[in-house]
Amino acid sequence: MIVAVELGLIYAIMALGVYLTFRILNFPDLTVDGSFTTGAAVASIMIINGFSPVVSTIAAFGAGLVAGWITGILHTKGKINGLLAGILTMIALYSINLRIMGRANLPLLREETLITPLRDAGLLGTAMSVVVFSLFALAVKFVIDWFLHTDVGLAMQATGDNEEMIRSFGVSTDRMKILGLALSNGLVGLCGALIAQYQGFADIGMGIGLILAGLASVIIGQAIFGSRLIIIASLAVVLGSVLYRVVIQLALQAGLNPNDMKLISAVLVVTALVLPQWKFFKRIGGLANMRKSLTGAGAKG
Amino acid sequence: MLDITNVHKTFFAGTVNERVALKEINLSLTPGEFVTVIGSNGAGKSTVLNITSGKLRPDTGSVRIDGNDVTKLADHQRAKFIGRVFQDPMAGTSPDMTIEQNMSMAYERGKTRGLGPGVTKKKREFFQEELKSLELGLENRLKAKVGLLSGGQRQALSLLMATFSSPKILLLDEHTAALDPQRADLVSRLTAEVVERHQLTTLMVTHNMEQALRLGSRLIMMHEGRIILDIGQEQKRKTTVQDLLHEFEKIKGGALDDRTMLQ
Numbered sequence: 001m002i003v004a005v006e007l008g009l010i011y012a013i014m015a016l017g018v019y020l021t022f023r024i025l026n027f028p029d030l031t032v033d034g035s036f037t038t039g040a041a042v043a044s045i046m047i048i049n050g051f052s053p054v055v056s057t058i059a060a061f062g063a064g065l066v067a068g069w070i071t072g073i074l075h076t077k078g079k080i081n082g083l084l085a086g087i088l089t090m091i092a093l094y095s096i097n098l099r100i101m102g103r104a105n106l107p108l109l110r111e112e113t114l115i116t117p118l119r120d121a122g123l124l125g126t127a128m129s130v131v132v133f134s135l136f137a138l139a140v141k142f143v144i145d146w147f148l149h150t151d152v153g154l155a156m157q158a159t160g161d162n163e164e165m166i167r168s169f170g171v172s173t174d175r176m177k178i179l180g181l182a183l184s185n186g187l188v189g190l191c192g193a194l195i196a197q198y199q200g201f202a203d204i205g206m207g208i209g210l211i212l213a214g215l216a217s218v219i220i221g222q223a224i225f226g227s228r229l230i231i232i233a234s235l236a237v238v239l240g241s242v243l244y245r246v247v248i249q250l251a252l253q254a255g256l257n258p259n260d261m262k263l264i265s266a267v268l269v270v271t272a273l274v275l276p277q278w279k280f281f282k283r284i285g286g287l288a289n290m291r292k293s294l295t296g297a298g299a300k301g
Numbered sequence: 302m303l304d305i306t307n308v309h310k311t312f313f314a315g316t317v318n319e320r321v322a323l324k325e326i327n328l329s330l331t332p333g334e335f336v337t338v339i340g341s342n343g344a345g346k347s348t349v350l351n352i353t354s355g356k357l358r359p360d361t362g363s364v365r366i367d368g369n370d371v372t373k374l375a376d377h378q379r380a381k382f383i384g385r386v387f388q389d390p391m392a393g394t395s396p397d398m399t400i401e402q403n404m405s406m407a408y409e410r411g412k413t414r415g416l417g418p419g420v421t422k423k424k425r426e427f428f429q430e431e432l433k434s435l436e437l438g439l440e441n442r443l444k445a446k447v448g449l450l451s452g453g454q455r456q457a458l459s460l461l462m463a464t465f466s467s468p469k470i471l472l473l474d475e476h477t478a479a480l481d482p483q484r485a486d487l488v489s490r491l492t493a494e495v496v497e498r499h500q501l502t503t504l505m506v507t508h509n510m511e512q513a514l515r516l517g518s519r520l521i522m523m524h525e526g527r528i529i530l531d532i533g534q535e536q537k538r539k540t541t542v543q544d545l546l547h548e549f550e551k552i553k554g555g556a557l558d559d560r561t562m563l564q
Contacts, residue, residue, distance in 0.1 A: 062335070151414035154406050161395040164387075167356070168463075170380030170411040 002125050004249035008242030009133035011213060012138050013140050015221075016234060016243040017187035018214030023182045023233065024148065026160040027075075030086030030190050031216060034093030035067035036207035039189025040196035041100040044108055047197075053114045057193045064180045064189020065113075067093060082250075097204055104204040106196075113197035128156050140187065141234045156180050168236075212265045213252030217241035219272045244268075302502040303330040304355065308362035310348055310526075320457020322348040324526040326362070330470075335496055335503040337513040338492065340523035341434035349523070350472050353504065356475065367469050383499075386456070386476040393459030396448030398457065400439060403447050404428045407462035413446040428438040431465050434459070453484030457491055464495045473505040477512070483498050485509075489516060510542045524552050 014036060021029040044227035046056035057233035067089060073087035105194070115124070123129045147153045159176040167173055188210075196202040221240015227233035252266055310323040325344045330336055338346045343518065351357040353364060353375035364370045366382045387393050394403050405419045405428075422480050425443060432440035433455050439450075447455060454474060464471060477485035493516055496503050513520055518535050521543070522530035529552055532540065 147416070149419050150403070150416045151409055151419050152416060154402055155409075156404075157398055158395045158406055161397045162392070165393055165395055166406060167377040167378055168385045169392075169406050169409065170377050171406075171414070172375075172377050192564055242332075276416040 001246065001249060002127075004245040005130055006125070006133050006198075007195075008245035009137045009238070009294060010191060010198060011245065012137040012217070012238040012241035013194070014138075014188045014210065015214050015217035015237045016140055016144055017191070017216050018186040018211070019234065019237045020144065020180055020184040020187070022215060023220055023227075024049070024109070024157055024284045024289035025177060027082050027177065027181070028215075029068075029071060029184060030083060031067055031071045031089045031181070031210055032086075032211045033207045033209065034090035034097065035064045035185040035188045036210050037097045037196075037202070037204060038063050038093055038100070039068055039098045039192030040206055041106070041192075041194030042189070042200040044106040044196050044202035045100055045102070045107060047111050047113060053112060053116075053133050053197065057114060057179045057190065057197075058259050060193030061190040064192070065186040067189065068181040068183070069183025070180060071079070072174075072181040075181075076174035076177055094204070103200060107200065107201045108197060108202070110201050114194065115197045129234040137238050141238055142164065144234055145182060145231050151177075152176075156288050209262045209265065212262070212269055213241075213244060216265060216272065218234065220244060220267065223272060223276070243273055245276075302361075302367055302506070304332070304352065304365040305326070305329070305349070306363050306365070308352055308364070310345075310352065310357065310359050310410070311527075312442045315361075320410070320527050323352070325357070326526070326528060327527065330502050330504065331502045331561060332502055334519060335517035336505070336519045336521060337456070337517040338504065338506045338521050338523060339510055339513045341549070342548040343525075344523040345526040347474060348522050348526075350504060350506055352468065354383055354385055354472055363494070370514050382469040383472060384466070384470070385470035385472045386459050387472065388475040388478055388480055390452040390456040393462065394447045396454050397446060399444050399446055400432075400450075401425055401428055401443040404431075404460070404462055404465075408521070409464060410466050410468070418510050431461055434494075451484075453480050453487060456480060456484070456488050460488065460491055460495060464501060466501055467499050469502065471501045471503040473503065473507075475506050475508060478508055492516065510545050514542065514545070515542060522548065526547075 012283040014032070016074070018029070018032060019183040021027045025242065042063040043056040046059055047053055071085050074080045074088060075082050078085070079086070118124050118129050118132065148157060153164055155171040156176045159173045159180070160173070163173050172248075192207065195206070217240040218237050220234055220243060221236040221238070225232065225236035225239055227236060247268070248261060248264070251257060251261070256264065305328040307327055308323055308326045311319070312320045312322055326349065326520070328349070338349065340346050352359050355371065355374055355378070355485070359372065363370060365371065366379070371382070372380045374526065385393070392459070401420045405424055408424060427441065429440045437454055437457060439454065439458065447458065450458065474496070476492075477488045480488060489512055490506075497500070503517070505517065514537060518534045518537075520530075520532050520540075521528050528549055
């Protein structure tokens with residue numbers, strides 16, 4: 001179970017990236033499936049070629065930034081529908097990821113990675129590692145909280161909330177979307193690099209369906225823990241990610257086939273999206289948040 | 302301050318829906334002038350406003366603000382010169398963000414936004430002072446989300462946000478039309494006050510003739526893409542709604558005659 005919590009905390013970084021696009025920019029970004037693997041591929045190949053794990057992980061963040069930037073350019077300058085722009089980048093990245101890795105799977109087992117110190121000290125799977133991963137996830141959360149309250153961050157929030165209004169105050173909403181997509185995918189790439197190091201390999205298929213895990217973390221987390229303020233909403237995303245991994249773990253322990261996990265994830269997300277629309281659940285107070293997170297802006301009235 | 306020269310605008314050019322919105326419009330506003338624009342639907346009032354704000358670009362002609370040629374600039378690039386209030390009370394503010402965050406975004410109009418904190422103590426005090434002038438008690442609700450405010454409150458806030466950073470031009474697009482009469486009165490009173498206080502060069506589109514006569518220092522009437530009446534302060538004071546209606550009838554009749562003649 002501690003492994004599930006650890007994974008949840010690492011994946012929380014990806015979920016925070018998804019939060020930036022899906023909630024803040026109101027843009028469902030599918031680039032994530034590709035940029036996650038890109039991050040893992042870049043970090044792995046660099047570690048194998050003797051770069052320090054820290055430099056490699058930062059490079060993975062940079063690679064994610066570029067991936068998101070491309071989706072942003074396609075959407076704003078190319079005027080391509082947002083979903084399609086994400087899909088195009090994601091598909092193109094599949095080939096690029098193979099080019100980066102050279103083959104479909106890169107083992108990191110004998111390499112020195114960011115996780116090695118924890119593993120060597122026998123701390124993986126203990127309360128200590130949970131603390132370490134929590135601190136890292138929370139650090140990312142606080143950076144996002146801080147960023148969203150700067151002048152640029154406010155403009156980015158408004159871009160997702162009321163585009164015409166923020167343009168009338170001199171903000172290029174195109175630029176905000178590109179920046180948001182780049183940051184979001186940078187975090188996703190960073191997360192990919194960490195997961196590759198954690199599990200000891202990078203794989204070409206490791207990002208498939210990941211957007212669902214991200215969306216599930218955001219939607220479920222905010223439904224349960226609320227989203228009234230940014231600081232609460234981002235914490236809810238981190239907790240949502242942990243919860244999601246724990247639920248998956250429980251499902252596996254109950255004897256479900258690991259191959260069915262994507263189907264189960266999809267059903268979970270659909271349930272979280274549809275249930276709050278039913279009258280019966282509307283009446284249950286605690287689910288009001290879920291309804292709000294479902295209908296988007298919420299207090300638009 | 303604002304010079305619109307020989308502006309022509311056609312929508313859907315070359316299609317069956319082709320519609321000429323503006324025909325060789327020339328309009329100049331001196332600094333501090335407050336012009337109200339009236340006219341029937343499709344007269345081109347909103348198009349004039351949108352050409353000025355940059356939401357639309359003219360087919361021919363130029364737009365200059367304070368000597369700067371802005372004809373080719375996008376709306377957000379002109380925003381440093383222009384404050385805008387929209388017809389829809391929901392359009393001028395961001396509902397999911399707080400009052401102080403909304404004001405902070407407006408405060409940074411046209412400036413380069415950096416990574417400094419969006420709302421600072423100093424700004425907050427300034428916002429509180431400004432909000433007091435609205436007399437709506439909003440100065441005590443800085444951290445409330447704007448989506449929780451009523452339409453009238455949101456529109457008053459939009460007006461404040463559009464003006465407190467002293468834009469060169471203030472554009473008001475039927476900004477009281479969606480409000481109930483009481484709120485509309487409040488917002489028009491605030492408009493007169495704020496334009497007076499900041500000496501703003503203002504272009505206001507309205508459907509309400511009484512309002513068009515009461516507010517501002519100059520009135521223009523548009524019809525089918527042309528400016529057909531342009532009266533200054535003196536004459537405006539003597540004009541009544543009846544006179545304007547009469548003027549409207551005359552033009553409409555005239556237009557009808559022309560068309561009948563052609564057939």
